[in-house]
Amino acid sequence: MAELDTSGGGKKKGGKVRSKKQSTRVDLTAMVDLAFLLVTFFMLTTTLSKAKAMDLAMPDKDDQKPDVQEPIAASRTLTVLLGSNNKLEWFIGVPGESLTPPTVDGYGKEGFRKVLVEQGQRIKQTTGKEMFVIIKPSDKSVYKNMIDVIDELNITNNKLYAIVDITPVEVELLKRDKIY
Numbered sequence: 001m002a003e004l005d006t007s008g009g010g011k012k013k014g015g016k017v018r019s020k021k022q023s024t025r026v027d028l029t030a031m032v033d034l035a036f037l038l039v040t041f042f043m044l045t046t047t048l049s050k051a052k053a054m055d056l057a058m059p060d061k062d063d064q065k066p067d068v069q070e071p072i073a074a075s076r077t078l079t080v081l082l083g084s085n086n087k088l089e090w091f092i093g094v095p096g097e098s099l100t101p102p103t104v105d106g107y108g109k110e111g112f113r114k115v116l117v118e119q120g121q122r123i124k125q126t127t128g129k130e131m132f133v134i135i136k137p138s139d140k141s142v143y144k145n146m147i148d149v150i151d152e153l154n155i156t157n158n159k160l161y162a163i164v165d166i167t168p169v170e171v172e173l174l175k176r177d178k179i180y
Helices: 029-045 112-127 143-155 168-176
Strands: 003-005 025-027 077-082 088-092 103-105 132-137 161-163
Touching: 077 112, 077 143, 077 168, 088 112, 103 112, 112 143, 132 143, 143 161
Parallel strands: 077 132, 132 161
Antiparallel strands: 003 025, 077 088, 088 103
């Protein structure tokens, strides 16, 4: 049982004679019980922070028809190869027939986002169509890099992209530039 004792203390010699005051006793048991009930109630009813998930629409394997594919011109295709050490390599076109030299870049506002904005505007002006981005993660890239690329695509409002397997030719390109 919890108590609060506020007794006056010991007697002093001399001075006026006063009547002895009764000590005040407050029983705190009910207040402690109520505090624990409230803490328990709020712990059980509070929602923890919800996981943030990004919507990624992937086609069903049953619905894929390999013979019915819409051709996309290499002049409006940005190929992104995800390498190691938080680096990526990008070029316009397809490997072996790239229209721009392969460029090693980083992630973020001054890296890949700047590339998306500049190349997207250039392709829109020259072809009149939206840019298509092909994302090819390597064995040495980490999952965070893939999420960073998709985040940058969402930030720049680029809706046309595909995630495909990397080819041996592209792996050699990453090895040549020392990011594999």
